[in-house]
Amino acid sequence: MSAAAVTVLAAAVLTGCSDGSDGSDKNSSRRSGGPAPDGLPGTDSASITFTPVDALSADQLKRTADRMRRRTELMHLSGAGVSVEDGHITVTARGDEADRLSGLGREGALDFRPVTAVVPASGSGASSPPAEVRRQLDALTCPAAPAKAPPEPSGPLLACAQDGQEKFALGPVAVRGSEVRDASASISPDSGGWQINVTFSAKGAKRFGDLTQKLAAEQPTGGNRLAIVLDGVVMSAPSVMSRIPGGKVQISGGFTRDKAEELAAAIGSGSLPTRLEGSEVTRPKG
Template sequence: MAAPKKGRRPSSQGRPGRTLAFILIALVALTGGMFASGHTKPRLGIDLAGGTSITLQAKSQPGEKNAVNKTNMNTAVEIIERRVNGLGVSEAEVQTQGDDNIVVNIPKGSNEKQAREQVGTTAQLFFRPVLTLAPGAPQKEQPPADPSKSPDKGGDKDKGKGGDKDAAEPDDKATGGSGDKESPSPTATTQGRPLSEGLTADDPTPTASPSGKPSDKESTPPKPSGEEAKAADLQKRFTALDCTQRATRAKTAEQSAAAKGKDVVLGCGQNNQKQWQKYILGPVGVEGRDVDDAKAVLDTTSGAGWKVTMDFNDKGAKAFGDITGELAKKQSPQNQFAIVLDGEVVSDPYVSRALTQGTAEISGSFDQQSAKDLANILSYGALPLSFREDTVTTVTAALGGEQLRAGLIAGAIGLALVVIYLVAYYRGLSLIAIASLLVSAALTYTIMALLGPTIGFALNLPAVCGAIVAIGITADSFIVFFERIRDEIREGRSLRPAVERGWPRARRTILVSDFVSFLAAAVLFIVTVGKVQGFAFTLGLTTLLDVVVVFLFTKPLMTILARKKFFANGHPWSGLDPKRLGAKPPLRRTRRTHSSDTKEA
């Protein structure tokens, strides 16, 4: 058996082809994923693609002082940002401006209309019992009821007779789980029970006269004249309310949002058939801040489509159990509770039993999008402040496009100067540097394109600046490596040993330099907000890619080319000519001779 050759050490130069194959396969896989996902271009930020900029002004809730503070503003920013991202709107910028303003930038191409609706809907979220429900148009005087359908003496059989059945029947149902099949009586009057009773009566099932107005013969104590006047005024406003008009809905929502939690308010909302309805809503039963989480899930047990699940905290679980226990004793529509956001009813499910486990499900005629919208509102609807839209501005991409073109021209000029310098100074070695720059650019482009749909990354002007700065960082790594090799050649070594001896020294310098750059990018990303974060993110990403390219592409490629005669023999155009570098004579090892013959003096 032949003895192994002495002096041969295993190193990375043995199989550099495998390392090159690995990074090329990774590049092909990223490119294939980019085309497979259909996102072949990086997502553009608002300054490059245009979009909508919304400025919200914070206001304290009625009765609260000094609520507009830094803590509440930061909490509001987080909730609004999660709410917008919950809609699938990527790269929406949410940040404070001054002491009481929040600026929301929504890039073009996102669901701007839907995002604006939910961003502007920033008041507190409440669960209120439904006292009265009717179609959204103004009502006319109702004719007297048929005497043949007068109530019995007991007063229990008169509830739910007559009226507009379609307007009173709820579309959605709130249950404690998918197994709850119990349902309330399906019929109800358009107006529910008399308004004065809904405001003051303790009996959950009062007796009403056939005309739907309080009977003079009721056994309840006489009501104060102030309460009667208040109820009559509210009933008059309810009858005249026109929820089909946008201006009226906005005014009603503003009044409802400004009301106290114990007040009875008017409200407007749409049913599942997108028809407007108007409501008289009782005092707040549960606050939106008591909702821990809400999710849209597919109802696989009953096959009814999509549903929304809710989890409450301890306080909310008790309050929700109490209100659903009271509502379950009543008939439609008074067994419904309204989910009210910014004064508008977003859902009005009914209940058939008390839900005391701290969880609930809302099922009905949901599709996937409507279920997600409701879950998003429930999850992120409880803000510590109320807001109003101060300004809404449409941002065009014209100015950003001009700045981008100027930046790209500057970047192209800088890259051309770098390439000219590499060719003039390093000659043949410049081919390795240019190939490495191309691989780095390809990896950067594909990763940015894939980060758009995955984490919502968008390319803005500062991010482009970060990518241009990264060209210098990457070129600096090549220069460090090449100079270490040339230093070894100046010491009299041949190219292959020079590559392997120069690499450890160059590797240490490259890692230290890239670590400093990455640390600076990380600190900048953490302590800044808005577009500056785009610069920091891109700088950090390209710094990491520089390490990957140098270790997995530049070094293996240099090891392979060192075996070629053009570079190994020091061709004048290789950039490694020993004469041009002023190399010392080759290092030679001298052996001592030991003679076995003893010389005589």
């Protein structure tokens, strides 16, 4: 596959921040503060209860609840509350935020992996990975069911694109989500669409710079795509054209405001110790 073809297939754009900012100061999302007055439409509370798939100790449950509180802050859920009772975590928020509550239970396991092969989910296309890899990708059904256990960081991974259009064979994790220091959502001054601003730790910045430099050198072979994987799903797989220094990048991919805030909250708060199963959201009556 040519480098040009790879660029066309990229579902998102990955850019570095050249001015030293993370892109969030001028255009960061802010919701109105405090609950709306009683009696107005949508002001009754909504709630959802999460149950850990795996048994958690009291300390793990507390840390999970703390991270979910952080997520409500990053998603600007005004007046949201998080409580723990009998091994369950319940989140309560304003009624007009009901549709956003289920996103709080996202595991939030973020990885950056090199793309080793990609085929269209439709099964047709010019890509010709090795026969065994092609067989494995053909057997992969998208969207894939949630994994029962996190993928092995040092091993390969088969994954679907979030839009269901492509299937990927990925190499081992090159940069882990634990190397991310902060994440936020903002409006891109270039495209006007919503983006996720990621800031790495010092160690993560070096690893990410080295990774992008290595991938950029693969442009002639078309092997310069980088997969940004969240909870086993490829959120985007942009082409890398040059080293991205500085440890600050922006990820854009046709996100809505709510989705950008949800993903930034999951990335910025750190992954949860286990997958959570959410109940049906209890919504305001009427």
